[in-house]
Amino acid sequence: MLKTEKEIVFSFNGADTSYLTHSLHPFPAKFPPQLPKKILEDYAIKGQTVLDPFCGSGTTLVEARIFGVNSIGVDVNGLSVLLSQVKATPLSEKQFSIIENFIANIEDLTFKCKFNGRPKFSIKKIEGQDHWFQQNVSEEITFLLTNIAQLNDVMVQNFLKIVLSSIIVRVSNQESDTRFAAIQKNIPNYFTLEQFIKRTKEYNLRMKEFSELVQNSTELQVFNADSRNLDFISDNSIDIIITSPPYANTYDYYLYHKFRKRWLDLDVKFAQYNEIGSRREYSSLKEKKEKWNEDLIKCFKEMQRVLKPSHFAFIVIGDSVIKKELIKIEKEISNFTPDIGFKVNDILSSDLSNHSKIFNPSYAQKGKKEHLIILEKI
């Protein structure tokens, strides 16, 4: 049974949220790792299976590995899938030495280029390149991708792709991760290579700490899929769900990572057309609130189907504004869950206008709240 409300303390103000691999790569609206960590410690047993059907940057999956449960992540966004896999998969000594050799080689080549004069680089073509990337940057990104492709260890390749992806916005003409406007940055020659070298060394250390800590033989599976249909997961097979679906009309995750995906040959359209709750749907296409409810119901039905009876789903979700109406999401969810076989066990809400709690202070506006909703499968 669930512990009493008093025992569930979800306030992580001031806590370090960037330990181990959690700091790899920017990602909007992550939840603090302390949240899945605490839920796992309090409600899971080693060897069980946790599902995060909106796994984003893989926060739940990293904590699952550390705690010692098997984990399944699902995300509609191909970059999330790659990032989650990288962050939650420990590497071996042999793989670390491939990374270290690779970086020594890139450092050496960069030094020689600076000394002997810039060679003629080739350029991989991507859509929107001339507007969003300087030529010298495109050349250096292409150079790195070509070298990464020559390695024959897929996990090392993925790790290095994530390092490269993490610097793409910094070296592009995009103003910042959160402002989608092109500005002139005058990125000097070799800056992209140097940023990559610096970031790889930093992430390598994080990955080593994580890999040393994870000595268990748990399994990780990450699917690039739409969580309105989880037919690749069997009925009654999941012990615990810890997740945070999008907050309606707040982000376009597909847009946030668009250029990263173009460089890495990851699909953009699947996420664009299947992401639920996006700003594209509710601000550009002016969809109604009913569409948001329909999409959530589909996802919650699937979560209910795959969860074992009497087991729990922990959902972090925020209120939203659609067509100027404030949607109190805990009310909507409390209304539809009994019909699909979930009992609302508890709702812990935080008033973000007071910047009082955990999840996402930048979201504090218009009386919106964030909630941790605890559902039990009946």
Ligand SMILES: C[S@@+](CC[C@H](N)C(=O)[O-])C[C@H]1O[C@@H](n2cnc3c(N)ncnc32)[C@H](O)[C@@H]1O
């Ligand atoms: C709030 S974020 C999750 C963040 C995550 N808890 C973390 O800490 O990184 C929501 C995620 O839901 C994903 N998403 C949106 N629509 C989806 C769908 N139909 N199926 C699966 N994932 C979806 C988005 O791509 C995004 O990564």
